[in-house]
Amino acid sequence: MNIGAIARVSGLTTEAIRYYEGIGLLPAAKRGANGYRVYSGVDIARLIFLRQARKVGFTIDQCRQLRNLYENPRRKSATVHALVANKLVEVEQHIHELENMRRVLSELISACSNDEQAGCAIIDSLAGSAASDHLGKAKT
Amino acid sequence: MNIGAIARVSGLTTEAIRYYEGIGLLPAAKRGANGYRVYSGVDIARLIFLRQARKVGFTIDQCRQLRNLYENPRRKSATVHALVANKLVEVEQHIHELENMRRVLSELISACSNDEQAGCAIIDSLAGSAASDHLGKAKT
DNA sequence: TGTAAACCTTATAGTAGCTATAAGGTCAAG
DNA sequence: CTTGACCTTATAGCTACTATAAGGTTTACA
Numbered sequence A, B: 001m002n003i004g005a006i007a008r009v010s011g012l013t014t015e016a017i018r019y020y021e022g023i024g025l026l027p028a029a030k031r032g033a034n035g036y037r038v039y040s041g042v043d044i045a046r047l048i049f050l051r052q053a054r055k056v057g058f059t060i061d062q063c064r065q066l067r068n069l070y071e072n073p074r075r076k077s078a079t080v081h082a083l084v085a086n087k088l089v090e091v092e093q094h095i096h097e098l099e100n101m102r103r104v105l106s107e108l109i110s111a112c113s114n115d116e117q118a119g120c121a122i123i124d125s126l127a128g129s130a131a132s133d134h135l136g137k138a139k140t
Numbered sequence C: 001t002g003t004a005a006a007c008c009t010t011a012t013a014g015t016a017g018c019t020a021t022a023a024g025g026t027c028a029a030g
Numbered sequence D: 001c002t003t004g005a006c007c008t009t010a011t012a013g014c015t016a017c018t019a020t021a022a023g024g025t026t027t028a029c030a
Helices: A003-009 A014-022 A041-055 A060-070 A077-113 A121-125 B003-010 B015-024 B041-055 B058-069 B076-111 B121-126
Strands: none
Touching: A003 A014, A003 A041, A014 B076, A041 A060, A041 B041, A041 B121, A060 A077, A060 B121, A077 A121, A077 B076, A077 B121, A121 B058, A121 B076, B003 B015, B041 B058, B058 B076, B076 B121
């Protein structure tokens, strides 16, 4: 099985697979007589594992930790649990940030007259209000 | 007003300000006799505008568009409205992706026994289930 | 048999939006 | 007069790839 074939079954791109190998997230693949990378079933499992982990938001470094657990028969499920629980917190924080952005954008949109005029509440709001957010809530 | 001072009042870092100038998001600052950048009130407004825009999720490129509108007295508020409305859609898509991640992570967490055992539902799930997500929902 | 498409290889540069570092010049206080 | 806080530029680094260049290989088909 060449890299293109395993890319198709794993859902990763060939470039990503080579990249993962280059950074040591994957072991160096065996090579055929022509120098091509050769993969087998166990590699498919590894790649799918990685793709799944990336898809739910784990960073490359976190994937490295997950891979170590995946390949360690002496692991404790509690260790894995903690890793995933931390990730959940991170994702939730990220969601909160985006929800704040969404709220502000919605407010901007409803304040805007959305017409041919130059006067624009969005521009005014971005330019002035909340100018000192980063200061100690001076709210003059 | 030197770069450090305007960084404090605008909430940006000095590095970010120099970076914005370097990529043309900000006009080149005037210089004092010593070569230091010198800023005044109008610059404060520009920097705060940028910081606000970045904070609600606009990319550098979108900030460039917003800046053009900000500085164009002939703008139409409808143009600004459209830009912000597009951004809102982008942010909402991003939220949906993260909510999917959150759902999957929660499911993984509740499936895990969270103890001293090596057997782990999280590892099993990442390794196997949904292996063919990227294929045509083959769901064997 | 020839050739063209579809693979594969490596190395390098680019993406976004900065942050960090190095190596230096300037300025204000004590 | 020196210490520390500021400023300058240029360059490298970060994440997680993607894109490109410049080539070698394999396969299918006429």
